[in-house]
Every structure is written in C-alpha cells, then in structure tokens.
Amino acid sequence: MSGRISKEFIDELLVRVDIVDLIDSHVPLKKTGANYVARCPFHVEKSPSFSVNRNKQFFHCFGCGASGNAISFLMDFSHLDFVEAVEDLAAFAGISVRREQAAYVADASKKEDLNSLYQVLEQVAAFYVEQLRVTPKAIEYLKSRQVKGAIARDFLLGYAPDKWSCLSERFDQKLLIEAGLLVVKDDGQVYDRFRSRVVFPIRDKRSRIVGFGGRVLDDSLPKYLNSPETPVFHKGKEVYGLYELLAKNSKPQRILIVEGYMDVIALAQYGIHYAVAALGTATSQAHLDLLFRFSSELVFCFDGDRAGREAAWRVMESAFSSLKEGRSCRIMILPPQHDPDSLVREEGVDGFVNRMRSAQALSDYFFDYVASGLNLSEVEGRSQLISKAKPYLERLPEGTYREMMFSRLQDLSGMASLNSADNKLAPPQVSSYQSRQQEFNRLSSARVAIALLLQHPALAENVEQKDIDWTGLEFRGIELFKSVLGVILDKQSVNTAVLIEHYRDTPEEKLVTALALLDAYTPEDKIEKVFSDALDSLLKQARIASITRLEAKARCHGLDAQEQAALVNMLAIK
Ligand SMILES: [Zn+2]
Structure with a gap:
C-alpha cells in the first residue's frame, strides 16, 4: 500500500471514533461529571488526574x-x-485507511528505498548469526563472558568474519554502502566495515535492524565500532537494547542507561532486562525524551573515574530541559574498578538493584556538583552558587519541579527570593467555581473567543451571521481566530480533535492545544453570548489597533486607495 493518508480521511476518522471508547479499551475510565x-x-x-472529554474528543492530564x-x-x-497511530485508530473504528493516489509517487519511492535498506540489514544480520555458529573462537569469547545461548538469540548476536569482502560478495554493493556496511576508499575500492568482530544488531522500537555495533575478540583497537549515520540510523535518536527491553516489558518501572553493548547483555543475563546503552555518543535530549516515553524513572550508570563523572555532568546538562514533575532521573556512580557486569557478578542482582534504588537523585547530584568547592558559609560562596546554578534551573520547564528546584536554591543560598517573576507558583488547581469563572473572564477576549471556537466549532455559524468585514484588520489573535474559523468552514465535519489535528507540527500547535483545554466554566446556554461578546470586543480592539496604525501611516507616508477605504470603513463601525 502506497500513497499518503488523505487529510479528509483523518478528519473523518476523528469525527467517527469516540476517544472515550478508545482510551477505555486501554486504560479503564470512570465517569465523573x-x-x-x-x-x-x-x-x-x-x-487520578487524567481526564478524557467526550465533547472535545480530547484527553488531558x-x-x-x-x-x-x-x-x-x-x-x-x-x-x-x-x-501507525492512524492505521491503528482506523482498525479500532473498523474502517480501512484511505490513501491519496499518484501525486505522492516520490514519497512512495523514498519509502521503497528505505525498505530495501531494512531488508539488506536484516539479511546481513542473519548472515552474521550464521557465521557465529561456525566460528569457534567467537563462541569461546562469548562463553568467556558467560553469555548464554538464549541471550545471544534474543539479541541476535553474530560474528563478522576476518575477511575484507564477505558482504560485497553476497549482497548488493550499492545498498551495503548506503547501509554503512562497506567502507569506500579514496580510489573507489570497497571493503567490509566489520571484520573479526562479535556484532550486535541495533534494532529500532519496531524491531527493524538499523545498524550494528561490533567488538573485537582480543585487545586490538578500536575495541568498539559502530555503523555510521545512515538514512535509517541516527545515533542521537536510537539506543541499544530498547527493542529487546520493550519485548520483555512494555511499561518498565525504570530504565537503566549503561555505557556499552556488553553491559546491556551482561545485565540481561542476570534478569535485569531494563538496561539500554547510548551508541557511542553522549546521551542526548532526544534519547531522554525517547526513554521517558516508556518509563518515568531513568537511572544513569557511570564509572567512578574522572571520565565517568564528567560524562554524568554532560548527561545532567542535557537532562535539564526534559525534567518535570512525575519524571525522575538518578545518577549511579559505580565503585572504582567496576563495570555493571563485574558489579552484578560480585554483589548479585539484589545488591545491584539496591544500589540502583539508592542512587542519588539528579537534583541532589546537581546541587552537590555545583556547590563543590564553594564555601557556603560565606556570602561569596553563596552568590557563586546562585550564578552557577541559576542558568540551569532556568532551563527547566514550567511546573512544580522547577518551583522546587528554585526553592532549594533559595534555601541553600539563603536568598529570600530568586527572581520570583519567572519561578512564581502556578495558580492553585482547585478553586471555587466562581473564582475560576472570574479567572476565565479575565483572559483576553482573543483567548476567550478562540478557545470557545475551538471547543464549540458550531459557533462558526454565529460568526457567519455577523457578516464581518475583515479587510485591514491586523491584530494579535485575529490572525489565529481567522485561521481557526477558516479551517472549520473548510471542513465537512469537524470537532475539537479535528482542529487540533490540523495544527499538529505547526508553530500554533502549542497555543491551540492550550486554548482547546481552557475551561470555560460557562453554562451551556450562555456560551453563545460569552462568545459573541468576546468576539465583539476582539473586533473592537483590532479595529482600534488598525485605525491607530493606519492613521500613523497616513501622517508619514500617506495611504493608498485600499487603505483609505478600509480606514473610512472602520471609523464608521467604531
Ligand atoms: Zn499524567
């Protein structure tokens, strides 16, 4: 099946399916109000703070x-x-996915190319597995590392023979080069990238092989080698062992991030199936965001040496923008001379798990690190602490976690308040009906008008009836209002979910989602009135702003005929 899924189909799907039924089939829901x-x-x-709204066809936690x-x-x-999500949703609704014809041939052929890359990677992996079986010294090596047959099978371990052209003799050369499996020399000659190594296929979360890691059997260098970046392999986005982890448990309580392939495998031998390794690169924010999708607790494991501590700090730097309430990061520093493999061997699974559980929370580690070497009993030390810590804390997303980190810095530094403007507490969540309604009323009329339109697309009819002249109206809020209105009028059938979908991956997505969530606290029979008032006031503000702008322009440069007409028009309405 080729061709892009049509936009109309997605709209139709979002109108036909009921999000309450869908979510209830995954997470049992209880009705309240x-x-x-x-x-x-x-x-x-x-x-429970996870809520699903049937009218808006929307969930929010x-x-x-x-x-x-x-x-x-x-x-x-x-x-x-x-x-994949659209396909699953269509299957849930019992309808088949409609795709666009012809126009997207280019897309389809690109997909075809990737498919042949995945295919050759799959075939090469099978070839390497076969080679392992017939290479005693490789089997010996794995045995010496106490790797059992079952684990070798789970992880598809293989062996790349000690030859220069094993792969090019068997598979399509062009594909091998694109898959990063051949090295091309300056003179155009090619040779196999992996030779005389145990190979570790790297699978993405959909079980497709995207690249390989290879380790030598002896002490020759480099000890580890990875596939280069290719159209299907992005080191900054993949981690080793994730597919195998999810195959055992799709909702692990925690994920342990270790340094190498062999660490992941050694831990799996001991029944610790929730370890993954970054692929020879520093852990990136993309890695963290990926892993936080599967578990809310990440434990990073580092060697106790200087390099290990530096690596821990780098992880912390990239972790800051991903941290918020409900997510936890811990830093586990190994005792000197140990790696995860030797430690679990020496202390057993219980000992290892206990160390993991009592690993230092990232917040503690952070404050220890920035405070080290500072004398906090002196003003100088405390002010240095603030200037070192604050830039990091400012990168934390808004929320309780950020508040708590700031208040900890306040405690440590003895400062009464640190820039309370950007770390002020979020408004309390539970407030009386009346005060919440007042809160809503205090919002700008632009927000109210757009929020209500998103939540009750049928209001578009009221706008039509007003017969508004939009010419010359330029105002923050008006643009988005017009855009939402346009989308509603453009579509056959529409609900909030369809509107949200329209703005996916656009600069407006965040704002539109927030406005769709905004609680109007307005009785059903008052909605039209509140909307109409908000729209009138929005239009009035926009007209005043446009009149001011045009009058200023008239004074400096003069107006063209169209602008003059718009100005006269607006002055008449005002
Ligand atoms: Zn939640």
Whole structure:
C-alpha cells in the first residue's frame, strides 16, 4: 500500500471514533461529571488526574500535562509514529485507511528505498548469526563472558568474519554502502566495515535492524565500532537494547542507561532486562525524551573515574530541559574498578538493584556538583552558587519541579527570593467555581473567543451571521481566530480533535492545544453570548489597533486607495 493518508480521511476518522471508547479499551475510565477519569498512563500517580472529554474528543492530564486527541493518545500510549497511530485508530473504528493516489509517487519511492535498506540489514544480520555458529573462537569469547545461548538469540548476536569482502560478495554493493556496511576508499575500492568482530544488531522500537555495533575478540583497537549515520540510523535518536527491553516489558518501572553493548547483555543475563546503552555518543535530549516515553524513572550508570563523572555532568546538562514533575532521573556512580557486569557478578542482582534504588537523585547530584568547592558559609560562596546554578534551573520547564528546584536554591543560598517573576507558583488547581469563572473572564477576549471556537466549532455559524468585514484588520489573535474559523468552514465535519489535528507540527500547535483545554466554566446556554461578546470586543480592539496604525501611516507616508477605504470603513463601525 502506497500513497499518503488523505487529510479528509483523518478528519473523518476523528469525527467517527469516540476517544472515550478508545482510551477505555486501554486504560479503564470512570465517569465523573462531564469527564471520564483514570490514573494517568503517562506518569506514576496515586489519585487520578487524567481526564478524557467526550465533547472535545480530547484527553488531558493535570499531573504531567500530557494532552491530545485520539491519534496523539495512540502515539504516546502504544509508542507509534503518526501513520501507525492512524492505521491503528482506523482498525479500532473498523474502517480501512484511505490513501491519496499518484501525486505522492516520490514519497512512495523514498519509502521503497528505505525498505530495501531494512531488508539488506536484516539479511546481513542473519548472515552474521550464521557465521557465529561456525566460528569457534567467537563462541569461546562469548562463553568467556558467560553469555548464554538464549541471550545471544534474543539479541541476535553474530560474528563478522576476518575477511575484507564477505558482504560485497553476497549482497548488493550499492545498498551495503548506503547501509554503512562497506567502507569506500579514496580510489573507489570497497571493503567490509566489520571484520573479526562479535556484532550486535541495533534494532529500532519496531524491531527493524538499523545498524550494528561490533567488538573485537582480543585487545586490538578500536575495541568498539559502530555503523555510521545512515538514512535509517541516527545515533542521537536510537539506543541499544530498547527493542529487546520493550519485548520483555512494555511499561518498565525504570530504565537503566549503561555505557556499552556488553553491559546491556551482561545485565540481561542476570534478569535485569531494563538496561539500554547510548551508541557511542553522549546521551542526548532526544534519547531522554525517547526513554521517558516508556518509563518515568531513568537511572544513569557511570564509572567512578574522572571520565565517568564528567560524562554524568554532560548527561545532567542535557537532562535539564526534559525534567518535570512525575519524571525522575538518578545518577549511579559505580565503585572504582567496576563495570555493571563485574558489579552484578560480585554483589548479585539484589545488591545491584539496591544500589540502583539508592542512587542519588539528579537534583541532589546537581546541587552537590555545583556547590563543590564553594564555601557556603560565606556570602561569596553563596552568590557563586546562585550564578552557577541559576542558568540551569532556568532551563527547566514550567511546573512544580522547577518551583522546587528554585526553592532549594533559595534555601541553600539563603536568598529570600530568586527572581520570583519567572519561578512564581502556578495558580492553585482547585478553586471555587466562581473564582475560576472570574479567572476565565479575565483572559483576553482573543483567548476567550478562540478557545470557545475551538471547543464549540458550531459557533462558526454565529460568526457567519455577523457578516464581518475583515479587510485591514491586523491584530494579535485575529490572525489565529481567522485561521481557526477558516479551517472549520473548510471542513465537512469537524470537532475539537479535528482542529487540533490540523495544527499538529505547526508553530500554533502549542497555543491551540492550550486554548482547546481552557475551561470555560460557562453554562451551556450562555456560551453563545460569552462568545459573541468576546468576539465583539476582539473586533473592537483590532479595529482600534488598525485605525491607530493606519492613521500613523497616513501622517508619514500617506495611504493608498485600499487603505483609505478600509480606514473610512472602520471609523464608521467604531
Ligand atoms: Zn499524567
């Protein structure tokens, strides 16, 4: 099946399917008032703050902020990409996916190319597995590392023979080069990249082989070698062992991040099936975001030497932008002379797990690190602490976690308040109906108008009836309002989920999602009135702004005929 899924099909799907049924089939929901609630599947919590709204066809978690429509739910819950999620949702609704014809041939052929890359990687992996079976010295090596047959099978371990052209003799050369399996010399000659090494196929979360890692059997160098970046392999985005981990447990309580392939395998031997390794690169924020999709607790394991401590700091630097409430990072520093393999051997699984559990929370590690060498009993030391720590804390996303880190810095530094403007506490979540309604009323009329339009697309009719002249109206908020209105009028059938979908991956996505979530606290029979008032006031503001702008322009440069007409028009309405 080729061709892109048509936009109309996605709209239709989002109107036909009921998000309450969909989510209920994955996470049992309970009805309370207008909403359905459950304990959030995306973060660990004791009381339910995950809520699903049938009218908006939208879910939202007040705890971790997760939100979206039915497609977003499947992407997050089942770890699918967009197309996979649409396919699953269509299957759930019992309808078949409609795709666009012809026009997207280029897309399809690109996909075809990738498919042949995946195919050759798969065949090469099978070839390496076969080679391992007939190479006693490689089997000996794995035995010496106490790797059992079952684990070797789970991880598809193989062996790349000690020859220069094993692969090029057997497989398509062009594909091998593209898959990073051949090295091309300056004179155009090619040779196998992996030779005389145990190879570790790297699979993405959909079980496709995307690259390989290889380790020598002796002490020759380099000890480890990885596939280069290719169209299907991006080191900054993949981790080794994730597929194998998810095959054992799709919702692990925690994920342990270790340094090498052999660490992952050694731990799996001991029943610790939740370890992964970054692929010879520093752990990136993309890695963290990927791993946090599967577990809310990440434990990073580092050697106790200087290099290990430096690596720990680098991870912390990239972790800061991913940290928020409901997510936890720990730093586990190994005792000197140990790697995870030797440590689990010496202390047993229980000892190892205990170390992991009592590993230092990233927040503790952070403050220890920035405070080291500073004398906090002196003003100078405390002010240095603030200037060292603050730039990091400012990178934390808004939320309780950030508040707590700032208040910890306040405690440590003895400062009464650190720039309270950007770390002020979020408004309390539970407030009386009346004060919440007042809060909503205080919002700008642009926000109210757009929020209500997103939540009740039928209001578009009221706008039509007003017969508004939009010419010359330029104002923050008006642009987005017009855009949402345009989308509604353009579509056959529409609900909030369809509108959200329209703005996926656009600069407006965040704002639109936030406005769709905004609680109007307005009785059903007052909605039209509140909307109409907000729109009138928005239009009035926009007209005043445009009049001011045009009058200023008239004074400096003069106006063209069109602008003059617009100005006269607006002055007449005002
Ligand atoms: Zn949540």
